[in-house]
Amino acid sequence: MTLIKLPSLLDPHVHIRDLAQSHKEDWDSGTAAALAGGYTCLLAMPNTTPPVTDTAALTQYQQAARSRARCDYGLYLGASDTNIETAASLAPQSCGLKMYLDQTFGPLRMEDLGSLMAHMQHWPADKPLCVHAEGRTVAAAILVAQLTGRAVHICHVSRKDEIELIHAAKDRGLDVTCEVTPHHLFLTAASPSPVGASSTGEGRGGGYREVRPRLATESDRLALWQHMAAIDCFATDHAPHTQSEKESGNPPPGFPGLETALALLLGAVHDGRLTLDDITLRMHTNVKRIFNLPDQPDAHVEIDPDLEWTVRAEELHTRCQWSPWEGQTLKGRVVRTVLRGQVACEYGKVLAQPGTGRDISNQQSTI
Numbered sequence: 001m002t003l004i005k006l007p008s009l010l011d012p013h014v015h016i017r018d019l020a021q022s023h024k025e026d027w028d029s030g031t032a033a034a035l036a037g038g039y040t041c042l043l044a045m046p047n048t049t050p051p052v053t054d055t056a057a058l059t060q061y062q063q064a065a066r067s068r069a070r071c072d073y074g075l076y077l078g079a080s081d082t083n084i085e086t087a088a089s090l091a092p093q094s095c096g097l098k099m100y101l102d103q104t105f106g107p108l109r110m111e112d113l114g115s116l117m118a119h120m121q122h123w124p125a126d127k128p129l130c131v132h133a134e135g136r137t138v139a140a141a142i143l144v145a146q147l148t149g150r151a152v153h154i155c156h157v158s159r160k161d162e163i164e165l166i167h168a169a170k171d172r173g174l175d176v177t178c179e180v181t182p183h184h185l186f187l188t189a190a191s192p193s194p195v196g197a198s199s200t201g202e203g204r205g206g207g208y209r210e211v212r213p214r215l216a217t218e219s220d221r222l223a224l225w226q227h228m229a230a231i232d233c234f235a236t237d238h239a240p241h242t243q244s245e246k247e248s249g250n251p252p253p254g255f256p257g258l259e260t261a262l263a264l265l266l267g268a269v270h271d272g273r274l275t276l277d278d279i280t281l282r283m284h285t286n287v288k289r290i291f292n293l294p295d296q297p298d299a300h301v302e303i304d305p306d307l308e309w310t311v312r313a314e315e316l317h318t319r320c321q322w323s324p325w326e327g328q329t330l331k332g333r334v335v336r337t338v339l340r341g342q343v344a345c346e347y348g349k350v351l352a353q354p355g356t357g358r359d360i361s362n363q364q365s366t367i
Contacts, residue, residue, distance in 0.1 A: 001304050003335060006280055008040035008299040009262065010287040012130075013155055013179060013235035015254065016042075016073075018064045020049040022319075025240040027068035028354045029319040033238070033258040035345040035352060036317050038301035038334040040071050041293060041360060042238075042258075043095045046078030047108050053078045054086055058093060062359065069357030070350060071339060072296060076130070078108045081115040088122040095291060095361050096128035098155075101137040103212060113140065120148040128291050130155055134213050138162045142169055142176050151175040153290060156237050158184040158213040160223035167230035177290050179233040180224055182264045183255050183324060189215040207251025208324065211239070225273065232290060234282045236261045240320035256318045260325050266305055266332030276305075294363035298341035307333045317350060 011034065018026040034042050044065075046052035052061055052075060065073055074095025077087050087097060099119060100108045110116060123129055130153045131141040138154055142165070145152035157163050157178045169176050189209075209215065224231065239254025246252075262283070268274040287293065311325040337345040344352035 002306060003302050004276065004305055006038075006276065006301050006303060007284040008296060008301050008337065008339065009038045009283045010291075010293060011039050011042040011236050011238070011258065011283075012153075012233055012287050012291050013237045014042040014044055014258065015047070015237070015239040016044045016065075017048060017240065018068070019060060024242055024245075025319045027065045027073075027357075028070065029317060030238070030240075030258070031068070031070040031073065031357055032317040032350040033256070034071050035337045035339075035350050036334065036348055037258040037260070038262050038303070038337055039258060040296055040299045040301075040337065040339045040344070041073065042071065043074045043076060043291065046076045046098055047100070051078050051108055052076065053080050053083050053108070055090060058090055062093070065357070065359065066355065068354045070352040070354055071344065071357045072360050073357055074291075074293075074360045079110060079115070079119045080108060081110055081112045084115065084118045084122055087119065088124065091124045091127045093361055094127065096130050097123050098130050098132070099141075100132045101141060102132055102134045113144070116141070117144050117148060120144055120150045120152075123150075125150070126292065128153055132156070135159065135161065138165055142166075142174060145176065146174055151177070154178040156181050156184065156213055156235065157224070157231070158216050159220045163223055163227040163230060167227050170230055177232040177286075178230065179235040180231050181235060181237045182257060182261045183211065183237075184213070184216065185221065185224055185268075186264060187215050187324070188218050188221050190218070191215065207246040207248065208322070210246070210251045210253040211255050212253040228274075228278075232282065232286045234261065234265060234279070238318075240318050242320050243322050246322070255324045256316070256320050256322070257324075259316050259318065260311060260323060260330065262303070262334060263309070263330035263332045264325070266303070267330060269305070270331055294360050296339065299339045301334055301338070302336040303332060304335050305332045307331070307335075309333050315348070
């Protein structure tokens with residue numbers, strides 16, 4: 001066994017759920033999954049129940065995270081057409097502002113372009129602005145950011161036209177960054193199993209394929225790889241829903257991904273499409289820089305890049321207990337995750353206790 005030591009992973013885009021959606025995931029199970037996947041800090045999205053758009057909801061989720069989180073974390077505030085001043089006032093307690101310009105899970109889609117501009121004008125300059133934008137709204141978000149003199153981060157880019165636009169904007173010196181998920185790098189709308197595959201290898205219903213942004217075409221997927229130089233971060237967009245919800249008549253969109261992301265990307269290293277330096281850059285260095293995350297002393301992950309393992313839902317820590325990679329054999333696995341000098345997870349056994357994670361929102365980066 002050959003062990004490689006890397007900086008611990010940082011995920012800027014995770015859905016923890018908790019409170020009214022604890023049956024899907026909570027801070028305990030979600031951060032256990034994070035540690036098992038090599039992550040020591042995650043940033044949680046605000047499209048929860050209730051949505052994190054005001055003081056009351058933010059306080060509830062802060063209390064839940066403080067009591068249950070096993071790794072470090074930050075909480076996004078959600079933008080709406082009516083909370084421009086409120087959101088800005090709560091910025092010091094958050095890791096960033098999330099603006100939804102397209103369809104998503106939950107009620108936070110903004111319809112008013114004026115609200116987008118107002119949020120960008122009012123939001124403090126030392127906190128990130130993140131946008132769920134697809135197609136034309138990617139262009140709108142970049143334009144409004146430039147008009148207001150702000151940097152903007154585009155979440156889960158999935159299409160050829162989007163990454164080409166972002167690459168062109170970067171080439172012209174515009175202050176835009178972006179992230180891509182493993183499922184958009186490796187899957188398409190036409191992919192066969194393992195999406196939704198059962199442990200017996202049989203395909204499941206279409207609800208297991210529901211995700212936002214939707215899985216795209218092979219041309220879109222290849223374009224992401226071709227424009228890798230323009231991709232700043234790999235983010236899981238870990239979005240757990242239960243099997244019964246996925247099999248319902250109105251399946252919610254989202255894939256769990258914290259425990260499989262690194263192994264999938266290590267597969268690309270074995271194939272010669274990425275290097276370990278690429279992974280460190282996009283899963284640690286750039287995330288820390290873009291989101292102004294503080295140092296985590298004595299934090300690292302030890303991996304066995306050659307260890308093969310088969311994804312089995314019953315062995316995962318995520319509460320939703322399924323994976324789009326169910327039954328697939330991956331090459332490369334986390335052996336040990338260390339946080340603050342303590343072994344937080346070893347050979348899949350999570351050792352960090354609930355409540356030991358820290359809120360990074362008010363801590364300052366040294367970058």
